[in-house]
Amino acid sequence: MKLFKVTLSLIVLLSSNAFAAVKLLESNDKTMLLNVTEQYTLGDNDTLTSAEGVAIEQVKRSATNYAGSYVESVLVVQDSNITTEQVKILSAGFMEVLDSNFKRTINKSGSVVLSTDATVRISMESIRDGLAKLKNDSGRKKQIDALQQKNDRLQKQLIELT
Numbered sequence: 001m002k003l004f005k006v007t008l009s010l011i012v013l014l015s016s017n018a019f020a021a022v023k024l025l026e027s028n029d030k031t032m033l034l035n036v037t038e039q040y041t042l043g044d045n046d047t048l049t050s051a052e053g054v055a056i057e058q059v060k061r062s063a064t065n066y067a068g069s070y071v072e073s074v075l076v077v078q079d080s081n082i083t084t085e086q087v088k089i090l091s092a093g094f095m096e097v098l099d100s101n102f103k104r105t106i107n108k109s110g111s112v113v114l115s116t117d118a119t120v121r122i123s124m125e126s127i128r129d130g131l132a133k134l135k136n137d138s139g140r141k142k143q144i145d146a147l148q149q150k151n152d153r154l155q156k157q158l159i160e161l162t
Contacts, residue, residue: 020062025119032122036062042112052102055116063095063120086148094126 021037038058042051076084100118107113133140 020058020066022062022066028124030124032067032124034063034066034120034122036066036116036118036120038062038116038118040114040116041107042114048104048114051112051114052116055102055114056097056100056118059097059100059116059118059120060095063122067122067124094123096121 023035025033025035027033036059038055040051040055040058042048046054074084074086075082098119098121100116103115103117105113105115
């Protein structure tokens, strides 16, 4: 029985988010200043306050993803069969939302769409440190692996029940 495990790790320093418009305003070794535009369509149970909170979280996620992410791909082949195929994406960073503006519109289906335009400052040093810690923290890796095993077990149980 042959077992091959291939792990590919990449640090993506300038990626982009397909769902957000991210514009680099200025950058140096210590900070990056971004303009991030996001849209959130309110659901039936959303309040304007909760939608603004969700929109700001989307802005933060888009800014962090733009600034840098750690991507790891794992492929396990056993007896010429792929037994495991995983992609893990981790983002980290310290950021400040310096300014945010919200605009409400109605889309074609009659739902309220909240457009958010925000200026975000990101600490580049914190991103480098955070990604290094996420990548090399054995305790966190064990916790992630345990959660993955639990998720696999629950998926098997769900399949058995259906």
